[in-house]
Amino acid sequence: MARSFNPAKKSLGQHFLKDATILTKIIDVADLSETDQVLEIGPGRGALTKRLLQKSARVTAIELDKDLIVGPLNELFGDPNFQLIEGDAREVNIEEVFPESPRFKLVANLPYNAGTNILRKLLFSKMSPTFTVVMLQREVARNITADCGHLNILGVLFQTYYTTRYHFNVQPRSFSPQPKVVSGVISLKRNCTPLLPHSSAGDFFKFLTNGFSAPRKQLHNSLSLGLGISIQRVKDICYQLDLDTELRPSYIEVNEWVSLYEAFCESGHMGALNKNTRP
Known part of the structure; x- marks a missing residue:
């Protein structure tokens, strides 16, 4: 099977989500319709990608790992609603990804080593997602959704422009390989009238x-x-x-x-x- 030939790469912060229950919960939070365009960062072996394709009109994924692109993700290329961009999400111009339709959702299991930077880059680009559902290290997820008394740079920054919510924890056993930390799934809804431009x-x-x-x-x-x-x-x-x-x-x-x-x-x-x- 293709999976056995694509071990996770520590240098890319890869931990592949394998828990079907968690995948279902993420899709439920994303509240997708057949007209939604979805951006996924780091599709990995495609477990979440396949769920997204079942629910949304089109999925565009950005993947840096060439081995995954020619391996497990290769089987998705036959789906006309799937597009894959090879590259680093921190460097991709989102305006070029969605040139005709500025409305899209971001749904992703972000790598631990670059998740915060990727999220900041995407959510504060000229073309930002209307709704975001991401998995991050729990500490980072809690910081972004923090209440007054626990606020920090990330919490204030994101909540100035987005309505944030912490949904649930994800235990290490839900991944392969297992990370050393607990993860958290959060959502961010873009405010029509942000507190600052x-x-x-x-x-x-x-x-x-x-x-x-x-x-x-x-x-x-x-x-x-x-x-x-x-x-x-x-x-x-x-x-x-x-x-x-x-x-x-x-x-x-x-x-x-x-x-x-x-x-x-x-x-x-x-x-x-x-x-x-x-x-």
């Missing part, structure tokens, strides 16, 4: 990186250290927004982070940020 995502990401530079310190200390401005100036801006500067960054609500970002932009303290930086 997508053009601001790069600067906002850098602002959050500075704002969370000292997550265990109080807000005024963390922002002062990260942005290189005086504590008093930070306090003055926070007082204008009625924000408690003694809170830690994780206790600041998503909408409050947005207000902080806008206030710092207006104050002229954001000039050092690279305007072209994407999250």
